[in-house]
Each structure stands twice: as C-alpha cells, then as structure tokens.
Amino acid sequence: MATISEVLSRERATPCGDSWLIDTELLLMEALACRRETLLTWPDREVDADAQQRFDAMIARRRGGEPIAYIVESREFWDFSLTVSPAVLIPRPETELLVETCLELLSARAGAQRVVDLGTGSGAIAIALARADVRFEVVGVELSAEALAIAQTNAERLAGDTLRFVQGSWLDASVCTALGGAVDLIASNPPYIAPGDAHLGRGDLRFEPALALSCAEQGLASILSIVEDCHKVLKKGGWLVLEHGFDQRDAVAAILTRAGFAEINCLKDLAGQDRVTRAHYN
Ligand SMILES: C[S@@+](CC[C@H](N)C(=O)[O-])C[C@H]1O[C@@H](n2cnc3c(N)ncnc32)[C@H](O)[C@@H]1O
Structure with a gap:
C-alpha cells in the first residue's frame, strides 16, 4: 500500500x-x-x-481529458456547490457576474419579484437568485429533461420553495403559460458559440452538451429568440440580463435596441472581457 x-x-x-x-x-x-x-x-x-x-x-x-467537475460530479458556484453531470454545462465563474448584476437590479425594486432563468442547466443562476432573498420567486426554464433533473436535485438541496422549474423552449407558448404572469427580470446564459468555432474542440467544451454551447446565426440564434419573445412576459420597467461571447457586445446591443430596449449596458468579467449585457424594458 x-x-x-x-x-x-x-x-x-x-x-x-x-x-x-x-x-x-x-x-x-x-x-x-x-x-x-x-x-x-x-x-x-x-x-x-x-x-x-x-x-x-x-x-x-x-x-x-474529461473535465474534473464531471469526474468528481460537483462544481463550486457563488456560495454553494452544485452537482453536475455531462448533461449540464459546468458553471463558470463569469456567470457570477450575471448573478451579481441581477441581484443589484432586483435589490433596487420593492416587493415580491418574479424572475426567470432561461436555460437553467444545473440551476446555478436560478438557485443563486432564489437563495438571495425570499422576495424573489424564481422559475428556471430548460429544454433538456436530463439537465432539468440535475437542476431539480440541486434545488432540493440548496433552495427553498420560492424556486420551481418548467421544461420547454425559451419563451414559447407553453413556457409562457407555465410562467403564469408577468415577470420583473429575465436572466439567461444561453448557448452563444458559433457552430464550428475552434473552441468547441478544446478542453472541457469537448465533453459538454452541444445544446448548452452553440447555436446558429453565429451563436446569436438563442439571444435573438429570447429578445424577440420577451415582450410576452416581461413587465414594462423590467430587466433582461444576458451573458454572451466576449466579441458579441455590439451585436447583442443592436438586437436589444431593435427590440425597443433602453439603458443597454455591457459589463466586463474579471478577465476584462465584455460578458454580460443588461437592458431595461420600456
Ligand atoms: C450555456 S448553458 C447555461 C447553463 C446554466 N444556466 C449556467 O449558467 O451554468 C445553456 C443552457 O440552455 C439550455 N438550452 C438550450 N436551448 C434551449 C432552449 N431552446 N430552451 C431552453 N433551454 C435551452 C441548454 O440545455 C443549457 O442548459
């Protein structure tokens, strides 16, 4: 021995x-x-x-080459540890900037706040927000049933009954019905890598679900769909907070401007890269 x-x-x-x-x-x-x-x-x-x-x-x-998080089946995020499997994206430190931004916007608003996390994956964002304040009623939306099962397991351990999940695609009709009313803030870290991008063939990304990583329109198809459908559920005066690629700031701002959003601000992550855009819905 x-x-x-x-x-x-x-x-x-x-x-x-x-x-x-x-x-x-x-x-x-x-x-x-x-x-x-x-x-x-x-x-x-x-x-x-x-x-x-x-x-x-x-x-x-x-x-x-398998990611350490999949081998040990966990990853630290915010102030907790999430169970992860190859069915979900491994939560990234950059996404904590999105959580911080949402908390800043939500904390400035009075009363109960209805929040949606689109593409919840392991539940990282939804759980961080639900744990922050009992005023926040959070719904995590996810297309993948396998990912949703992981999010639910995490939520049972880490969050209370102010968090629930819905299976469906972004803000399609069935998701909007399940949300059951207007929301104050929509958060999303959608897939945003262009198909064929060289990064998909490197490191941890080789093992993560394609559905979590890339989408059409040079990686902007998910953001386009979310922004286009926001009006169905977002309250006037509500916020949309999106994570995106370091080189997508201008494209995301243009999409948001076309859709009538105002106060569009892009924030940089700890590496100094453009990473999260927040926009006000008028
Ligand atoms: C980049 S991952 C983000 C996961 C998690 N929110 C995080 O930040 O770690 C994107 C997530 O969106 C989900 N997704 C992809 N297409 C979707 C769609 N049409 N509707 C809902 N979720 C979708 C993926 O399955 C994946 O869980």
Whole structure:
C-alpha cells in the first residue's frame, strides 16, 4: 500500500500540464473522501486498495481529458456547490457576474419579484437568485429533461420553495403559460458559440452538451429568440440580463435596441472581457 505522499510524488513525476498537481490532489481527496488539510498534514496516511482503485480510475479519465467537475460530479458556484453531470454545462465563474448584476437590479425594486432563468442547466443562476432573498420567486426554464433533473436535485438541496422549474423552449407558448404572469427580470446564459468555432474542440467544451454551447446565426440564434419573445412576459420597467461571447457586445446591443430596449449596458468579467449585457424594458 502506498502513502499519500508516495501517490502524489508518483503523479508529480508525470508532466501533464500546469494544473495536473491540483487535479491530482482533488482526485485523491475524492478517492479518500478527505479534505486538503489531510493531504498536507498526514502524508504518511496509507491509501487503501479501494481508494487507490478509485483514484486510478479517476486519473485515467482525467488523462483522457474529461473535465474534473464531471469526474468528481460537483462544481463550486457563488456560495454553494452544485452537482453536475455531462448533461449540464459546468458553471463558470463569469456567470457570477450575471448573478451579481441581477441581484443589484432586483435589490433596487420593492416587493415580491418574479424572475426567470432561461436555460437553467444545473440551476446555478436560478438557485443563486432564489437563495438571495425570499422576495424573489424564481422559475428556471430548460429544454433538456436530463439537465432539468440535475437542476431539480440541486434545488432540493440548496433552495427553498420560492424556486420551481418548467421544461420547454425559451419563451414559447407553453413556457409562457407555465410562467403564469408577468415577470420583473429575465436572466439567461444561453448557448452563444458559433457552430464550428475552434473552441468547441478544446478542453472541457469537448465533453459538454452541444445544446448548452452553440447555436446558429453565429451563436446569436438563442439571444435573438429570447429578445424577440420577451415582450410576452416581461413587465414594462423590467430587466433582461444576458451573458454572451466576449466579441458579441455590439451585436447583442443592436438586437436589444431593435427590440425597443433602453439603458443597454455591457459589463466586463474579471478577465476584462465584455460578458454580460443588461437592458431595461420600456
Ligand atoms: C450555456 S448553458 C447555461 C447553463 C446554466 N444556466 C449556467 O449558467 O451554468 C445553456 C443552457 O440552455 C439550455 N438550452 C438550450 N436551448 C434551449 C432552449 N431552446 N430552451 C431552453 N433551454 C435551452 C441548454 O440545455 C443549457 O442548459
């Protein structure tokens, strides 16, 4: 039986990219069901045969390029940890900017607020908003039944009964009926990568659902559909907050302007990239 320090040294000797050591530690923590402190303070602890087998299986998947989040079946987002599977996009730190923007807009409004998260995936945005304030009644909309099952599992653990989900496509007739009335804010991180974009063939994106990543019209088809149908449910004076590609700011602003939105502002993510646009519905 090898010790923690022996297992880690063996992996350290295998050059496999900058994040390899971090990944190795994460997978060993998962195999041993322990915290990082254990790896650091108890290097002589023996890794039993079952844990070694679990670790070897996970390392083999990681070497095959599989995202660490799918291997350990979780990802931190906002102030909680979400269960994830290959049925959902792995929530990104950039999307926290969208949550922050929604919270700022919602907090400035009085009374109960009806909020919709279009393309909820793992439920990341909807759960963050529902947890923030009991005044927010949140509905997560999702086309994929498999993704919706993950969102529901996460919501049961992390959110209360101010959050519910609807299966359907963006703001089509059946979704609008299920929403059951006018809403104050629509948030969405829709697919926005153009089909054929080189990024789709790299890194984690190779393993994520195509439905979550790309769409037609150079990646703008989902945003076009959402903006076009907003008027069906968005209150006058309500807000639309969209995540989009770093190079889509002007195209998104043009779509919103054509649809009659005002106060269109694009915000930059922590990497300094144009990432989230908010727009006021008059
Ligand atoms: C970029 S992912 C965002 C997931 C999650 N909101 C997040 O930020 O991590 C886009 C999501 O939109 C969903 N989606 C794609 N087309 C859709 C449609 N027509 N109607 C509703 N959801 C759709 C995908 O299944 C996916 O879960």
